[in-house]
Amino acid sequence: MELGEAATLLLAFCITCLLLSAWRRRRSQRLPPGPFPLPILGNALNLVGRSLPQALKELGEKYGPVYSLYMGSSPMVVVSGLPAVKEALLQQGDAFSGRGPFPVFQHLLKDYGVGLSSGERWKQLRRFSLMTLKSFGMGKRSIEERIQEEAQYLVEEFRKTRGVPFNPSFLFGRAVANIICSVIFGDRFVYEDPRFLSLLELVDENFHLLNTHWSQESASSQHVFALENLVSSTIGIFLAGIETVNATLQYGFLILQKYPEIIEKIHTELDLVIGRERLPCMEDRKRMPYTEAVIHEIQRFTDVNPMGLPRATIVDTNFRGYIIPKGTTVFFLLTTVLNDPTLFERPETFNPAHFLDERGCFxxxxxxxxxxxxxxNCLGEGLARMELFLFFVSILQSFTLKPTRDPKDIDLEVKISNGIGLVVPPYQFSLLPR
Known part of the structure; x- marks a missing residue:
């Protein structure tokens, strides 16, 4: 036998041994089913060629609502569909309450803060954060008044465009950021303030960094109320509170341009319930079922955070007959719930009727x-809901939308990033006073 043939046989033997070793290790761990991992690479090749959320969703269609795959030599579990997501997060919430690896965020915040913590440290920081946000006005009339005030500043900026087409993304971002600033700093910024613009630029840069590819990385434990934890918690609230609401507003007004008949129905409900002079308030939401349904459908259809943030098991966890070892990264594909055809009729289409009954009630x-x-769940859910309602209603109370192209030509497809969210395509529109 020649040397070359011997080397080839030896290489084939080594690869076979590695594959057998991986197979035996997987069977012994009692992990959920999934694609077979390659030595060293794991299942990296199964994720090539499309966005990470889409790749994970397609694998779930093949292997079921709970499956596993490997990132290198480390196992990862993916959970999809409402029954499995509810069972894990509501019935076994403690077991899945750890934070999974989030390398870019961890590089930025050094494993500090409520967003990156796990175990007792996370519980204390979350409790402290909720208490602090509440004392700053979240969920109270005072924060509603701040949002009402900011919505009017935004409306006035929109008036200055005088019907000329413009890109609204910058103004949306500044308005939403000012709400977070008013909560954290106790005051808002003038939109052209250089310090404010510099802050927004840094937030935007970090958000784009967060939307890069994932990898593995260890976390460290620090004192709960160290200054670094408090600062990092504040930064996390800033990033999450600005970009998610901003993206929803941007995408929402792109959607509304495509469906002028929906805007007409909102205007009719607005004029009946609020009129054109009084400021909208949260009490109005109860009497505006159609508008409420539209905003919910915008959030469902927008699907800003399709795979959530990575979780981790804090103990060895028995879930649906499988054993998920302590410290295993777990992704919950929220997109599979928001786009489930058994829960929403034709989920690929924008339809406010998804949130209306046969009598037109929400x-x-x-x-x-x-x-x-x-x-x-999201710390700022209550604040985000309040912002979305008051911003949408305040703008539509004052303006009607004029697209720069035929509504039927407006493409609602957005790019899903390889990180935590989507990137809304830039667009322009005109706002005409009502």
């Missing part, structure tokens, strides 16, 4: 999970 849905559910 209908809640347990499948409405854009903020996640359970013990680690």
């Amino acid at each position: 209908r809640k849905s347990e499948a409405f999970v854009p903020f996640s559910i359970g013990k680690r």
Whole structure:
């Protein structure tokens, strides 16, 4: 036998041994089913060629609502569909309450803060954060008044465009950021303030960094109320509170341009309930079922955070007959709930009727999970809901939208990033005073 043939046989033997070793290790761990991992690479090749949320969704269609795959040599579990997501996050919420690896965010915040913590440190920081946000006005009339005030500043900026087409993304971002500033700093910024613009530029840069590819990385434990934890918690609230609401507003007004008949119905409801002089308030929401349904459908259809933030098991966890070892990264594909055809008729289409009953009354849905559910749901859910309602209603109370192209030519497809969210395509529109 020649040397080359011997080397080839040896290489084939080594690869076979590695594959057998991986197979035996997987069987012994009693992990959920999933694609077979390659040595060293794991299942990296199964994720090539499309966005990470889409790749994970397609694998779920093949392997079921609970499956596993490997990132290198480390196992990862993916949970999809409302029954499995509810079972894990509501019935076994403690077991899945850890924070999974989030390398870019961890590089930025050094494992500090409520967003990156796990265990007792996370519980204390979350309790402290909720208490502090409440004392700053979240969920109270005072924060509603701040949002009302900011909405009017935004409306006045829109008036200055005098019907000329413009890109609204910058103004949306500044308005939403000012709400967070008023909560954290106790005051708002003038939109052209250089310090404010510099802050927004840094937030935008970090958000784009967060939307890069994932990898593995260890976390460290620090004193709960160290200054670094408090600062990092504040930064996390800033990033989450600005970009998610901003993206929803941007995408929402793109959607509304495509459906002028929906705007007409909102205007009719607005004029009946609020009129054109009084400021909108949160009490109005109860008497505006159609507008409420439209805003919910915008959040469902927008699907800002399709795979949530990575979780981790804090103990060895028995879930649906499988054993998920302590420290295993777990992704909950919220997009599979928000786009489930058994829960929403034709989920690929924008339809406010998804949240209306046969009498036209607003209908809640347990499948409405854009903020996640359970013990680690979004800290700012109440604030975000308030912002979206008051911003949407205040703008539509004052203006009608004029697209720069035929509504039927407006493309609602957005790019899903390889990180935590979507990137809304830039667009322009005109706002005409009513």
